[in-house]
Amino acid sequence: MFDIGFDMIAALAAISFLAGFVDSIAGGGGLLTVPALMLAGLDPAQAIATNKVQGSVAAASATYTFGRKGLIDWEKAWGFSLVAFASSIGGALCVQFLPRAVLEVLIPVMLIAMAAYFALSRKMKDEDAHARMTALAFGLTAPVAIGFYDGIFGPGAGSFYMLAFVTLLGYGVVKATAHTKLVNFASNFGSLLLYAATGAVVWPLGLAMSVASLLGAQMGSRLAMRLGSRLIRPLLVLVSGLMALRLLLDPANPWRQALRKVSWALF
Secondary structure (H helix, E strand, O other): OOOOOHHHHHHHHHHHHHHHHHHHHOOOOHHHHHHHHHHOOOOHHHHHHHHHHHHHHHHHHHHHHHHHOOOOOHHHHHHHHHHHHHHHHHHHHOOOOOOHHHHHHHHHHHHHHHHHHHHHOOOOOOOOOOOOOOHHHHHOOHHHHHHHHHHHOOOOHHHHHHHHHHHHOOOOHHHHHHHHHHHHHHHHHHHHHHHHHOOOOOHHHHHHHHHHHHHHHHHHHHHHHHHOHHHHHHHHHHHHHHHHHHHHOOOOOHHHHHHHHHHHHHO
C-alpha cells in the first residue's frame, strides 16, 4: 500500500489535468504522468499500468466530444479501434520479451522525424487530402503497429496515430485528431484490462487522476475543434520535440550513453 498524502494527490491531479489537455490535442501526456507516478513511489510497471486508467478516461472523454460534433466516421473507425484494442493486448503480453533498449533507441528518432514533418509539411490542413491507401490496408497496418507499441510502452502513441491518419488516409487535422482519440482509447483500454488482471494498477490514484484528466481532455478537445490546425499543428511539433528531448535526457537512454562514450573517446 502507498501512504500518499492529499498534497501529492492534488499534485498528481494537476499534472493529469495538463496531460489530459495535451493528450486530447497532440498526445504525449503519458510523459508527464508516468514520471510523476514514479516520483510518488510507484515502480515503473505500476506507473505505466496506473497511467492507463487516466489515459483511457481522457481519450474516452475527448472521443465523446468529437463524436457529438459528427467528426468521427464510425463505420470505419470501429474497425480500426478493434484492431488497436487487440494489438495493445498483444503488446502488453509481450512487454517482458521485447528489450526496452530497442524502444529507447527508436522512439526519440521517430518523434524528432515526426516533429520535423509536422513543422515543414504544407499538407497539414483542416481539409481532407488524397488518401495513400485504402481503409482496409490502413486497418491492417497502422493500428496493428501503434496499438502493439501502446500496449508495451505507450507515451507518444497518440502522436503516431495522428501522423498515420494524416499521411496515410489524408485526413484533415481536426478529423485526424478525432479518430486518433477513439483508436487511442481502444489501445489504452485493451492494455489496461491486461494490466488490471495482473494487479499492477493502483486504482485509488488512477481514479483520482482520471477525474482531472477528463476535465483537461474536455477543454483540449473543444479548443482543438475551435482552432483547428492553428492549434493542433504547433502543439504536435512542440509535444513531439519535448517527448524526444525527455527520452534523450534520461541517463539510461542508449543514445545518451553512446554520446558519453564518444565524448570520452574524443576528449
